[in-house]
Amino acid sequence: MPEDKLAEQTDTQLMNRIASGETIYLGELYRRHNRKLKAALYHWVPEMTQEDIEDVCQEVFIALGKTAKNYKDISKFKSWLYKIASNKALSWRRNTAVRRRLFKMYTSNKNIESDSVAASRADTTSMRQVAWQMLTKLPYEQRQVLWLHLVEGFDGDEIAETMGINRSTVYSRINRARNKLMSDKNATLWKNAMNKDRQ
Amino acid sequence: MKQCHQLDAFLNKQLSAPELDLFAHHLDGCDDCQERVQMWELIAQETKGLAQEQVALQTNTSRSAEKHIIEQVDSGRTDHRLLRPAIVWAAAAIVVIAIAAVLWRQTDGSVETIPQPASAIAVNGTRIFPGGNMPLKPSLSEGGAIRTRSKEQVMLQFGEDRVGIGEKSVLWLEKSERQSRQLRLEKGNIACSVEKRTQGEDFVVSAAGFEVRVVGTQFLVSVDDAKKLKVVVVEGVVEVSVASEVLRTVRAGEQFVATGTKNVEVNAVTQADAYEIKRLLSIKWIEDAVTITASDPDEGAAETDTLSKETAKTKSSKNTAALSLPELQQWVLDGRIDEASRALKQHLKNHPNNAESWFLLADCQKRQGEFKAAVSSYQKVAGKTRGAIANTARYRAGIVLQDKMGNHPEAIRLFEQYLKNPGQDLNLAPTAKLRLAQSLIRVGKKSRANALLKDIIDNHKRTPAAQKAGRLLEHP
Numbered sequence: 258m259p260e261d262k263l264a265e266q267t268d269t270q271l272m273n274r275i276a277s278g279e280t281i282y283l284g285e286l287y288r289r290h291n292r293k294l295k296a297a298l299y300h301w302v303p304e305m306t307q308e309d310i311e312d313v314c315q316e317v318f319i320a321l322g323k324t325a326k327n328y329k330d331i332s333k334f335k336s337w338l339y340k341i342a343s344n345k346a347l348s349w350r351r352n353t354a355v356r357r358r359l360f361k362m363y364t365s366n367k368n369i370e371s372d373s374v375a376a377s378r379a380d381t382t383s384m385r386q387v388a389w390q391m392l393t394k395l396p397y398e399q400r401q402v403l404w405l406h407l408v409e410g411f412d413g414d415e416i417a418e419t420m421g422i423n424r425s426t427v428y429s430r431i432n433r434a435r436n437k438l439m440s441d442k443n444a445t446l447w448k449n450a451m452n453k454d455r456q
Numbered sequence: 457m458k459q460c461h462q463l464d465a466f467l468n469k470q471l472s473a474p475e476l477d478l479f480a481h482h483l484d485g486c487d488d489c490q491e492r493v494q495m496w497e498l499i500a501q502e503t504k505g506l507a508q509e510q511v512a513l514q515t516n517t518s519r520s521a522e523k524h525i526i527e528q529v530d531s532g533r534t535d536h537r538l539l540r541p542a543i544v545w546a547a548a549a550i551v552v553i554a555i556a557a558v559l560w561r562q563t564d565g566s567v568e569t570i571p572q573p574a575s576a577i578a579v580n581g582t583r584i585f586p587g588g589n590m591p592l593k594p595s596l597s598e599g600g601a602i603r604t605r606s607k608e609q610v611m612l613q614f615g616e617d618r619v620g621i622g623e624k625s626v627l628w629l630e631k632s633e634r635q636s637r638q639l640r641l642e643k644g645n646i647a648c649s650v651e652k653r654t655q656g657e658d659f660v661v662s663a664a665g666f667e668v669r670v671v672g673t674q675f676l677v678s679v680d681d682a683k684k685l686k687v688v689v690v691e692g693v694v695e696v697s698v699a700s701e702v703l704r705t706v707r708a709g710e711q712f713v714a715t716g717t718k719n720v721e722v723n724a725v726t727q728a729d730a731y732e733i734k735r736l737l738s739i740k741w742i743e744d745a746v747t748i749t750a751s752d753p754d755e756g757a758a759e760t761d762t763l764s765k766e767t768a769k770t771k772s773s774k775n776t777a778a779l780s781l782p783e784l785q786q787w788v789l790d791g792r793i794d795e796a797s798r799a800l801k802q803h804l805k806n807h808p809n810n811a812e813s814w815f816l817l818a819d820c821q822k823r824q825g826e827f828k829a830a831v832s833s834y835q836k837v838a839g840k841t842r843g844a845i846a847n848t849a850r851y852r853a854g855i856v857l858q859d860k861m862g863n864h865p866e867a868i869r870l871f872e873q874y875l876k877n878p879g880q881d882l883n884l885a886p887t888a889k890l891r892l893a894q895s896l897i898r899v900g901k902k903s904r905a906n907a908l909l910k911d912i913i914d915n916h917k918r919t920p921a922a923q924k925a926g927r928l929l930e931h932p
Contacts, residue, residue: 280529296507304842307517308809315525322529388502407500408507425902432464
């Protein structure tokens with residue numbers, strides 16, 4: 258298919274083609290979504306290395322291709338994609354539990370998960386740094402739900418479908434995350450960062 | 457800050473039109489709510505901004521990833537087509553074998569039982585799945601034993617039966633079949649929770665020359681150094697026998713104490729013993745695992761947990777490519793630094809981006825006295841990963857530069873980088889500050905060092921670093 262026509266195809270149309278055996282169109286889906294998906298994985302599981310993110314991202318698209326036949330137009334393509342990504346991220350966390358724990362024990366660093374303010378962010382704004390810092394301090398489930406809500410713009414029903422949880426659970430996770438992010442202590446951090454950026 | 461109860465629903469866009477009107481009216485007059493709404497918008501905006509940043513992410517723009525994905529999907533499809541008949545045949549074969557086994561059992565009655573290893577082992581509340589994700593694949597099978605150290609309990613699980621092993625105990629698994637499970641307690645104490653046995657099924661614990669036969673119960677068996685046996689039963693019935701002759705039936709609420717066959721007593725269960733059973737049987741299962749070292753109790757190894765003969769040591773160093781990182785970590789802990797270092801270097805030739813291996817190599821190099829190489833390896837970790845791991849690597853590189861190489865300006869740079877972020881590891885932060893202050897004194901920046909030392913004394917009271925900082929302030 259010519260490039261310009263390929264660009265006109267919706268994600269769902271491409272999925273239908275993949276389901277009928279034209280797996281070549283997975284490349285186009287990968288080109289369209291890999292950056293955002295990697296960003297999501299990077300923020301959901303900050304312990305992942307670049308290699309891990311690349312591997313998990315490829316696993317997601319491989320699973321996408323293999324399950325294309327089960328894909329139905331009733332759900333948004335993005336929900337489908339993030340559902341697979343969520344499962345893959347979860348199994349990555351499970352599979353590397355031993356590795357992460359051993360590494361933590363060995364480095365005698367107890368705060369690896371919660372304390373992930375990357376020094377590589379030194380060149381970004383203070384607000385952005387605080388956002389990253391706060392996000393990584395949230396529990397994994399809250400972080401994931403909040404990301405889908407704020408960044409991907411999913412509503413409660415879409416997140417519920419993606420994560421396989423109740424709508425009320427989704428909102429309670431968002432509310433808890435929000436209360437943590439806007440606690441008195443964190444509010445001071447936000448304000449300080451804002452003032453620093455203004456200067 | 458005042459919380460208005462509908463604010464969350466408003467921010468989640470869950471309010472109906474009339475509720476929204478009412479809340480909008482409220483919002484006009486409520487400064488707190490206005491402030492929170494503005495703040496949430498700001499947070500949302502910054503979080504969205506995070507997605508735009510490609511921090512430390514090498515987006516694979518080459519076509520290799522796409523090609524790999526398509527190949528994998530295509531090969532998966534082909535494999536399934538080829539595998540389908542094979543799966544059908546395999547399933548049919550299993551059904552035939554199962555039917556044959558049932559028929560054979562009915563006609564003959566003497567079925568050869570297959571030894572079953574413990575289906576799960578937990579050490580100090582940590583579950584270990586034999587053959588699961590564990591690098592050393594520990595298992596306790598027939599002929600094996602478990603020795604626990606002080607402050608260490610181990611839980612064994614055989615299907616529904618559970619055996620909690622107390623501190624400083626040695627328990628042998630003599631026979632582990634479906635029909636007959638036999639344990640031998642050499643010393644220490646165990647608590648068992650055993651499902652009811654049908655006729656022909658056994659659960660026997662032998663200890664101090666006695667045999668404790670179980671019908672289905674919860675009980676404790678303990679043997680002290682003087683070979684005094686104690687059997688405490690809280691549920692069900694057990695039979696204590698010597699040389700296959702039943703000596704005494706112990707019922708719920710009774711405890712049997714014996715030193716030799718003549719000196720036998722039966723008393724009421726004490727509260728302490730009942731508590732001990734409860735404690736040993738309540739080791740929690742969690743889904744993570746720690747590494748455990750396998751060895752033989754006859755060797756008297758102090759750190760033994762389970763005793764499968766497969767150990768990291770039995771693997772030859774030639775076979776390093778197959779070694780896992782935890783095994784190499786064990787080598788380092790065992791003092792086999794040179795071997796571990798060689799293996800890691802070999803491994804890193806093929807996996808140059810593995811930050812954990814670089815970290816371990818750096819530790820090895822530090823212990824080998826190759827300080828320059830160690831610093832370079834730590835810096836590689838900092839470059840290849842992020843977050844706390846990278847920070848710890850910087851901190852360790854700083855220590856090497858400060859202590860071993862005397863390169864204080866570079867150490868200062870690394871410690872400062874480490875301390876840049878407010879959410880540091882609280883245990884290491886005061887030490888890092890102290891080290892930074894020491895290096896600052898060395899390069900002549902005394903006023904900054906003094907400010908830092910005062911900060912340690914004020915903010916990290918009662919830590920060793922604060923005490924050292926106090927001494928350093930008095931005698932710089």
